[in-house]
Amino acid sequence: MNLTSAEENYLKGIYSLGVGRNGDISTNELAALLQTKPASVTDMLKKLAKKGMISYVKYQGVSVTTAGKKKALEITRRRKLWEVFLVEKLRLQWDELTELSDELEHVSSPLLMQRLDEYLGYPKFDPFGDPIPNELGEMSDHPRVPLLDLSFEQSGKIIGVNDNSSSFLKYLDKAGIFIGVKVLVLDKVDFDGSMELLIDNKRRQFISKEVASNILVMAY
């Protein structure tokens, strides 16, 4: 079953709101997430239900079906592979990715994605440190800890962030804190929780507790 870009966006939204939750998703929630009006959401839910992507009962909320989950993971896979390409090959910055991957994720060609995956070396995580589903929708997961949890003289590799806001990502780019970069804790300041880091074995950098708690690392 083929979906339009708009349908794919709604399905992605429904799936993402649904992960790790028992109950159904409400119309208003979706409208808020997708920056649209509840009436538009209702229209689209009917279409997605007719296409077998979601379970939808009037006034009762919505959840993805097995087919819908599969499709949502496929879209997510496309998006994340493009994001790896944009960062690793084209050297785009974290905060420049969103609007591009919003478009590229809808280019639907199994051959293209297979070749891109191969070209990128079968990456398991996107530039934000989130796992990339494989063709079957399966994802790796590995221990991710907030940078704040690293102790004195401990090292780690930056693999993601907790906060995707543009202002935070811009700050990180400016501070030279990128995915894949090695960090070593030079100091942890007791009274404000801030840290001094050695970045990439080269450069010293101070970061606040707030920043450190929003950066994810794989500890060595």
Added chain:
Amino acid sequence: MNLTSAEENYLKGIYSLGVGRNGDISTNELAALLQTKPASVTDMLKKLAKKGMISYVKYQGVSVTTAGKKKALEITRRRKLWEVFLVEKLRLQWDELTELSDELEHVSSPLLMQRLDEYLGYPKFDPFGDPIPNELGEMSDHPRVPLLDLSFEQSGKIIGVNDNSSSFLKYLDKAGIFIGVKVLVLDKVDFDGSMELLIDNKRRQFISKEVASNILVMAY
């Protein structure tokens, strides 16, 4: 002025029909090219005229304005850069490009195209041997001759084709005749015009006069 994908496709069509021609383009011509109906073309011409991309006089035909030409070349540039990427980096075959570049050419981001251009090493020609416009719409051109015109023991580099049909491109892929490959003429058969080639300094291959006339090379 931003255009929708549909508008971009019409503009591309109008531009491509217009190059190297004195008169205007007719509604029926465009409908045939774009596989649509004349009535739909008329609708779209009004929109493109209102956006300043074309000169359109009822019943009198259509031609691109300066702004329209600029935009058409921009779309063409996007398409061709993606095509270079698909062939050179992802190793897709000539006949697999069209449907992908039909989609990718509409992803409109100056930053993305600038980085992709840089990543590809500022290519001047697409995988079919046609010139890629630069950011200003300027194109290189270099002497291209049909492979058939090469004489005994002469060499050349394959830079394009005259025939974009799927069957021809599939034949070339199968025969191992790719863009960038070096060819040396081992023999020219008088009675049927066929040629024996040394491809890539390695492999011998016979090709017919018809095939040789549709392959373009840059002669050494």
Added chain:
DNA sequence: TATTTAATTTAGATATACCTAAAAATAAAC
């Protein structure tokens, strides 16, 4: 439980991008 409030859906519009069928304008033929 009745009533108010909040969430959701329906009804009816708008814009894009198509379509068919009929009308109008241009070109071609006699």
Added chain:
DNA sequence: GTTTATTTTTAGGTATATCTAAATTAAATA
């Protein structure tokens, strides 16, 4: 120079994806 044929446009309709405003259903409160 009419008449016929072709081309092109208009008029009106369909599907997608949105919207606002009104109606309906469900939830919360008194």
